[in-house]
Amino acid sequence: MTTSQEGLLAGTRRALLHRIAVAQAEGRAPSLVAAVVRDGRAVWHGARTSVEGHAPDENVQYRIGSITKTFTAVLVLRLRDEGLLGLDDPLEKHLPGTGAGEATVAELLSHTAGLAAESPSPWWERTPGSLRPELADVLGDQGAPCAAGRRYHYSNVGYTLLGALVEKLRGVPWEEAVRCEVIEPLGLERTGVRPGVPAAGGWAVHPWADVMLPEPAEDFGRMACAGQLWSTTGDLARFAAFLTHGDDRVIGVETLREMRTPSAPAGPGELAEGATYGLGLQIQQRDGRLLMGHSGSVPGFLASLTIGVADDVAAVVLANCTSGLMVSQVASDLVRIVADAEPRIPQPWRPLPEVDxxxxxxxxxxxxxxxxxxxxxxxxxxxxxxxxxxxxxxxxxxxxxxxxxxxxxxxxxxxxxxxxxxxxxxxxxxxxxxxxxTRQPYDEGAAVPGGVDPEGWRGIA
Structure with missing residues (x-):
């Protein structure tokens, strides 16, 4: 996917640049890179930096954290579409002995299985995955904090189980499955489980001083399917186009519609007001616009992929800092700027070619x-x-x-x-x-349950 700077009006491009410049400066991010997708293609790329020496382009890799979960969800739904599992199947049917086998595939995808949010100590995002070589090490002996199927409770552990499910049914490691079934068919040449040159370094910015500390970039091992991937704005722009329009080589529009359907309401304080979760996608209302996609956060990196489906506009924002920058808000603002400044021009009306x-x-x-x-x-x-x-x-x-x-x-x-x-x-x-x-209100000639008074409609006697 090539980036066309001519795809947007000059005023729109300047408004986009101004928004990311403010975000990078006020959020004190070492670098920030962004892209906008409209009608299935990238139409704008922008970047701001204060550390790397030159502004990153759409080929510089950043770690994308939990956006990885959407890739994993796509793999699981491919298995469903092939008839290898059902969304209502308990995990135990396909992956016995986990200790969480009563959870259904759909509950795991939608974070409604009631499982713990994190793996037991030590902090998994800042320690080697070799410390958790088995699923038992990921789950530990911690009980489920919430009743299954009752509420949304975000769970990295749940997506680790889904990755193991993919491995069991495909007979290959999750890394190989995501590469062969999603990354390669969609042409995401700069997306993978490990970084390649050029890639941004991850930084922690001191909250009370303008100084930085490098963050470790650990391999998450069994938990890779919950947050391991590295990618670029160029590749994530392609992925956003896929999540909007589908690709029959991966999954089609009907399955994507399922992914975008809310599965359970979020509890107080869990997601932004009016937000919920589908099958691997976050869904929310912001500025009167329905948005979906996913955010990501691991030490040293923040990421957001946000899609305004009705406007067919998507935005990707990546930054290499641990905190301080609301990338999801920036991404939704980029969608709003383009959608408001250059409203989508509808396709010409055409009559149906044939009708039953x-x-x-x-x-x-x-x-x-x-x-x-x-x-x-x-x-x-x-x-x-x-x-x-x-x-x-x-x-x-x-x-x-x-x-x-x-x-x-x-x-x-x-x-x-x-x-x-x-x-x-x-x-x-x-x-x-x-x-x-019926064709008429309580049509007396139709089979209306309870019948219709034979005297018909009347006024006041």
Whole structure:
């Protein structure tokens, strides 16, 4: 992916540069590098430095910490898509003897398994992974601090188990699996478990003095799948484009939609207000915009990959300091700057190339009791059902190939929509999870549960 500085207006480019310059100066980061992706390609790259002697470019590696978890999640979902596991499978079914076998794959992916956040002492991010050669050393004898399936509780340990699951089912080390199945197909040539030249050094900046201390760069061993990877803004820009648009060589858009679906609300103080977690992706509302991606933090490095899906704008921010810089806020600001200054120009409207007459027969107004809804056929082959006005339950539905549709979001996610026909083939009503939608409010000619008063509608006697 090449970087096109001509992809944005001059005023937008200056606003982006100003934002990262302020962040690097006020956050006292030795260096900061950033990229913006729009419509699937990198359109801007910027960097600020005070230590390395020259500003880093999109090929300089930084450690990306927990963004590694998204790579691991992709590996697990590939296994699911191949039929080698189910998201509701308990870990014990595929990886026995861990002591956490009752946790499901989905709970581990979404940090709702109730497991401890960290491995037992010593501090795993600043000590060699050789101190924890086995899963038992990662888990220790610490109990689960939260009930499984009840709440979000971030767990590096949980993702270590997922890495071990990948190794068991693939028969190769996690490092080999992520390289062969994600890194190489997506062309992430500067992403790997160990740094190569050029790479930034990690620093701790003293909180009360403008002095620095080098941080160790440990190999995390078994916990590598939770935070080991090194990457660049160039590679993460490609990864952001993949997370937005999918790539059938890795996973497709339907699986990505699952990754972006919230799995459990965050507890007080755990994530920013309005934030939650999907299957390997953090999800939040900020400035009225739905954002998703992942942040990363290990001693010496901070990272953020943030995607505004509706705007098709993503931002990557990497810095080589332990703390002091809110990289996720900077990344979301970069998305906002581009989305607000240069709003996405929609594709031209085009009619459908073909349409099923049986589906076309169903579009238009329907009534759930006395509430007016509209069923629409959309250009992507889905149907949508939502209130004609105001708020209320709404969802898109994907076709199942048998005249039924399955809900994709909201109250109707996973629910079945079908047209119920009379013996003569005409449509009597729509059935949505047992709710009846009729062409007229409480249509007396339709099979409305409870029946319709034979005297019909009336005024005050």
């Amino acid at each position: 007459s049986a589906v076309l027969e169903l579009v238009g107004p329907w009534y759930w009791g006395t509430s007016a809804f509209a069923l629409r056929l959309t250009a992507d082959g889905l149907v949508s059902l939502g209130p004609l006005s105001g708020g209320g339950r709404r969802s898109r539905f994907r076709p199942n190939g048998d005249g039924t549709w399955t809900g994709l979001e909201g109250y109707y996610a996973g629910e079945l929509l079908k047209a119920v026909r009379r013996p003569d083939g005409s449509v009597d009503h729509l059935d949505l999870g047992s709710f009846v939608f």
